[in-house]
Amino acid sequence: QQLIKIFGGELILTKGAYGMNAAIDTVREMISQDKRYYMPxxxxxxxxxxxxxxxxxxxxxxxxxxxKIDVLIAGIGTGGTIVGISRRLKEKYPDIKVVGIEPPAGDSIQGLKCASEGFIPPILDFSLITETVVVNSQQAAVVTRELLDKEGIFAGLSSGAVVHQAIKVANEMDEGNIVVLLPDGGWKYLSLDFWNRGK
Structure with a gap:
C-alpha cells in the first residue's frame, strides 16, 4: 500500500474478507462504467x-x-506461473512431478487460491499438475519466518507455503533436484502485523 501511494497511485480498498474476488469485481464494475479503464x-x-x-x-x-529436474513445486494462484513453467519443463523432462500448493478452504495466503472454493482461473490447466497439496497459513508463516531468520530470505507467505512442502518432499527423496518457486517478497506485507514482532 505504501509503495503504491509513494508512486502516486490511487488506492481503492475492497472488503478484505472477500479476498481478491472483491477487487476483481470492483475493477470490472469500473470498466463497465468507464472505458478508459483496462484490466489485463x-x-x-x-x-x-x-x-x-x-x-x-x-x-x-x-x-x-x-x-534433470525431478520435482517442481509452485503455488496455485492465477495459474499462469505453474502452467507455463510446467508445460515447458515437461517438454524437457517428461517424468517431472509437478506439485501445486493451495490453502485450505476458508484460509488465506495472499497470492494462492483454493480451488475447492469455486473459482478456477480459466488459464489453470490441472492436467499439468501431478499433485495438489494443501498448506495452511500457520504452516506457511512458520517457514516464512524461518526463511528470514535462518537464510536471510525476506519472503512472503506464499513463498513460505511452497518451501514448507519442498522440505517435506526433500525429506522423502534419496536424491534428485527440486525446483521451488518463491513468488513473493516480505516487503509487500510491511503494512501488515505479520512482521511486527519483538526479538
Whole structure:
C-alpha cells in the first residue's frame, strides 16, 4: 500500500474478507462504467502462462545444463506461473512431478487460491499438475519466518507455503533436484502485523 501511494497511485480498498474476488469485481464494475479503464485480467489472459513458458521455464532449464529436474513445486494462484513453467519443463523432462500448493478452504495466503472454493482461473490447466497439496497459513508463516531468520530470505507467505512442502518432499527423496518457486517478497506485507514482532 505504501509503495503504491509513494508512486502516486490511487488506492481503492475492497472488503478484505472477500479476498481478491472483491477487487476483481470492483475493477470490472469500473470498466463497465468507464472505458478508459483496462484490466489485463491475469486469470484468463493467455499471455500469463505464455510468458512463463517462454522465459521463466527456459531460464530454469538453462540452470540445469547437466542434470534433470525431478520435482517442481509452485503455488496455485492465477495459474499462469505453474502452467507455463510446467508445460515447458515437461517438454524437457517428461517424468517431472509437478506439485501445486493451495490453502485450505476458508484460509488465506495472499497470492494462492483454493480451488475447492469455486473459482478456477480459466488459464489453470490441472492436467499439468501431478499433485495438489494443501498448506495452511500457520504452516506457511512458520517457514516464512524461518526463511528470514535462518537464510536471510525476506519472503512472503506464499513463498513460505511452497518451501514448507519442498522440505517435506526433500525429506522423502534419496536424491534428485527440486525446483521451488518463491513468488513473493516480505516487503509487500510491511503494512501488515505479520512482521511486527519483538526479538
Amino acid at each position: 485480467d491475469q486469470f484468463s489472459n493467455p499471455a500469463n502462462p505464455l510468458a512463463h513458458y517462454e522465459t521463466t521455464g527456459e531460464e530454469i532449464i538453462d540452470d540445469f545444463p547437466y542434470d
